[in-house]
Amino acid sequence: MKILLSIMMLIATLSASFSWPSDYEAALSEAKAEKKDVYLFIGSEYCKYCDKFEKEVLSRADVLNKLKKKYVLIYLSREIDDIPAHLETKPVPRHYFLNYKGEVIYTTIGYRSFEGFNELLDEVDEAKKD
Numbered sequence: 001m002k003i004l005l006s007i008m009m010l011i012a013t014l015s016a017s018f019s020w021p022s023d024y025e026a027a028l029s030e031a032k033a034e035k036k037d038v039y040l041f042i043g044s045e046y047c048k049y050c051d052k053f054e055k056e057v058l059s060r061a062d063v064l065n066k067l068k069k070k071y072v073l074i075y076l077s078r079e080i081d082d083i084p085a086h087l088e089t090k091p092v093p094r095h096y097f098l099n100y101k102g103e104v105i106y107t108t109i110g111y112r113s114f115e116g117f118n119e120l121l122d123e124v125d126e127a128k129k130d
Contacts, residue, residue: 020041020073020074020075021073021074021075022074022075022076022077022080022081023074024040024074024076024081024082024083024084024102027040027072027073027074028098028100028101028102029100030072031071031072031098031099031100032100034072035100036070036071036072036100037070037071037072037097037098037099037100037105037128038071038072038073038074038096038097038098038099038100038102039067039071039072039073039074039095039096039097040074040075040076040087040095040096040097040098041053041058041073041074041075041076041093041094041095041096042075042076042077042078042083042087042089042092042093042094042095042096043075043076043077043078043092043093043094044077044078044079044092045077045079045080046079047092047093049092049093049110049111050092050093050111052111053093053111053112053117056113056114057112057113057114057117060114063114063117066118066121067121071097078090078092084102086102086104087104091109091110092109093109093110093111094107094108094109095107095108095109095112095120097124105124105127105128106123106124106127106128108120
């Protein structure tokens with residue numbers, strides 16, 4: 001039984017995998033073409049809370065599916081990627097919700113649990129209505 005459960009968890013993890021692009025300009029172009037906004041996650045190669053958020057929240061198929069319906073997804077590492085000057089990179093994890101022009105709709109920082117991230121997405125929806 002334990003083996004079956006382990007196999008099911010592995011399959012669920014693999015099916016939820018998503019290769020996060022890191023081309024900011026391409027993400028904006030895609031968002032414009034698809035009439036979506038952009039969810040930009042800024043992290044660090046040395047941030048344990050970034051890793052925890054990626055593993056516990058962003059690797060979930062239900063979270064990815066919810067995000068992909070409304071947003072073009074992008075990940076930028078503050079050590080590796082060129083991050084536009086109008087976006088802050090400290091502290092991380094940092095969450096930006098942008099329109100296709102790169103204008104900030106909503107931003108926040110910090111690790112979020114699954115429940116907390118869903119609440120955040122609801123807050124962003126409310127902010128977009130204003």
